[in-house]
Amino acid sequence: MLDYRFLFIFYWWMKQEGYRGREEHFVRFMNMVGMAKMPDIAQQIFDEMENVGLKPTATTFTCLIHVYAENHAYEKSQDLLEKMSTLGLKPNVVTYSGLIHFYGRDGCYDEMARMFNIMRTIGCSPNAYTYRSLIRAYAHAGLIARMEKAFEEMISEGWPPDSSCINLMVQAKAVTVSLTELGNLYELFKKYRILIREPTIRAMAIAFIRASGFYQLGQFVRQVGLRRPNVGNLLWNLLLLSYASNFSMKNLQREFQNMKEAGFExxxxxxxxxxxxxxxxxxxxxxxxxxxxxxxxxxxxxxxxxxxxxxxxxxxxxxxxxxxxxxxxxxxxxxxxxxxxxxxxxxxxxxxxxxxxxxxxxxxxxxxxxxxxxxxxxxxxxxx
Structure with missing residues (x-):
């Protein structure tokens, strides 16, 4: 872990030497103290810029806005957004996307949606990070309709989904969809050539089990691929469970032997x-x-x-x-x-x-x- 006391010593030295740093130095310091949960120090660094002859830009404002948001001080972030407007500085996609991320992290979904709508209203086009932040937040909250709308819009805008998005979407949908729809969810991974992760495998498996879809569970794990070593015995155990739950004892015995022959203990x-x-x-x-x-x-x-x-x-x-x-x-x-x-x-x-x-x-x-x-x-x- 970084020793943040060193940062303050370094900053003091910079002042003593009369060093007139560039904006990126101040931004770097502000980010670091923000991560250290010291937004007040970040504000002091921001204020100090004028004393050394630097005029804060949209980049500097964005950094401080994110520092406050990261530390849950959203009123301060909103005040800084208004101050930017009075100075004729325009928030950019990074400014809004960061706020959307932090609002989503804290479960402030209406505020997150408001930020997104403001972006669209002022002509600030969302990027891949913006959409992914929306999708992740809605997936965690189980807001399926909002999640799917954001996903469809992201695809229509030409932004590709990443592994985290697809996995979280499927985990969220597995809780709500019918047995037939559940069986089709794996098609998303094949369509976008994304690897299904262990938490998603578990979420889908539990959904199959709760719906008594043991046959479909067996089909699912075969689709995923029983020879994947990165999930250990999980897939084989699920296959065995699909037969054991239906008391299909001959198939249970056969697949147990197949498991061992495939090199899984x-x-x-x-x-x-x-x-x-x-x-x-x-x-x-x-x-x-x-x-x-x-x-x-x-x-x-x-x-x-x-x-x-x-x-x-x-x-x-x-x-x-x-x-x-x-x-x-x-x-x-x-x-x-x-x-x-x-x-x-x-x-x-x-x-x-x-x-x-x-x-x-x-x-x-x-x-x-x-x-x-x-x-x-x-x-x-x-x-x-």
């Missing part, structure tokens, strides 16, 4: 997707083999794995055999934790044992002292 979420499916289907042998496989790969189980075993045996009225199955996991003395991707819960919901643990651990009794799996299991089975 199963992680905790991979195993728990399978464990949850085996548990619900009461496939005890497969559940047993999953636990052994995890041990062979040094993948530590969590509450989801443990709960899958408990729920399967309780639902199958096999409590007498449950003790041996749990001993095999070697978790009795451990403390419960969840390390599984939350999308598994979106698809399967919480198991009965998981629900019980969540309720117990949030209670006064559960908060009193650390609770082991053994204690939780005994209390849960006593309740049954």
């Amino acid at each position: 199963p992680d905790l979420t991979t195993f728990n997707i399978r464990a949850m499916a085996f548990s619900r289907m009461q496939m005890f042998w497969d559940l047993h083999v999953t636990v052994l496989h995890m041990q062979s790969m040094s993948v530590m189980p969590d509450l989801i794995t443990y709960g899958a075993v408990v729920d399967a045996y309780v639902a199958g009225n096999l409590q007498p055999k449950l003790s041996n199955a749990l001993k095999e996991m070697q978790m009795f003395q451990s403390f419960p934790e969840v390390r599984t991707d939350e999308m598994v819960f979106e698809a399967f919901g919480l198991g009965d044992f998981h629900k019980y643990c969540t309720k117990f651990l949030s209670s006064e009794e559960g908060n009193a002292s650390p609770t082991s799996y053994r204690t939780l299991t005994m209390a849960y089975l006593d309740m049954k």
Whole structure:
């Protein structure tokens, strides 16, 4: 991090030497102290320009306007805009675009729109940064109609969308569109040759899951490309989840093998997707083999794995055999934790044992002292 005290020492030295700097030096200082959350110092630097024989220009005013806006002092920014007019200086696209960015950052969407309309009224044409700032802000706010209007206008003006715009747009739209429209959203990435990012993959996956579109989820991850290493096991896990949620066990087993053959090592979420499916289907042998496989790969189980075993045996009225199955996991003395991707819960919901643990651990009794799996299991089975 920069030591901003050095900037003031340097500025003092510049004055002592009688150095008559150029405008860009003052602008640089103002930007730096603005980033340091010191708008008052930026104002002093601005005022000092006249003392050294420099007349502030639109560039200098723009810098100070942005410094105040960055520090949420919008009234000061507006006062400076009016002062520019009285001096015959015209705000430019940089001036307005910066204000639009900061208004959007702070959720002031009406003010942001007002700035944009002023630009158009005075003939100051928005640039790519202006439109992207609008789109990002509206996407974060979930203002879909405004976001789409800004996007369409940007394209019609000949400004290309960037990766951030497309990803944020799709994340925002995934929450609201129908299952059919959701399946078409990926076309935007293909059209503009933009790489879909992990948060967008997750947003779309959760939307598919909540709409019970498990088949469409499988199609989506295949479109994205299962061999993308930059998202780890996410795409493979989603593909497995699309089959596990429909209890398509043969396809689940086949794609699990394909995952390994493609060079992707199963992680905790991979195993728990399978464990949850085996548990619900009461496939005890497969559940047993999953636990052994995890041990062979040094993948530590969590509450989801443990709960899958408990729920399967309780639902199958096999409590007498449950003790041996749990001993095999070697978790009795451990403390419960969840390390599984939350999308598994979106698809399967919480198991009965998981629900019980969540309720117990949030209670006064559960908060009193650390609770082991053994204690939780005994209390849960006593309740049954």
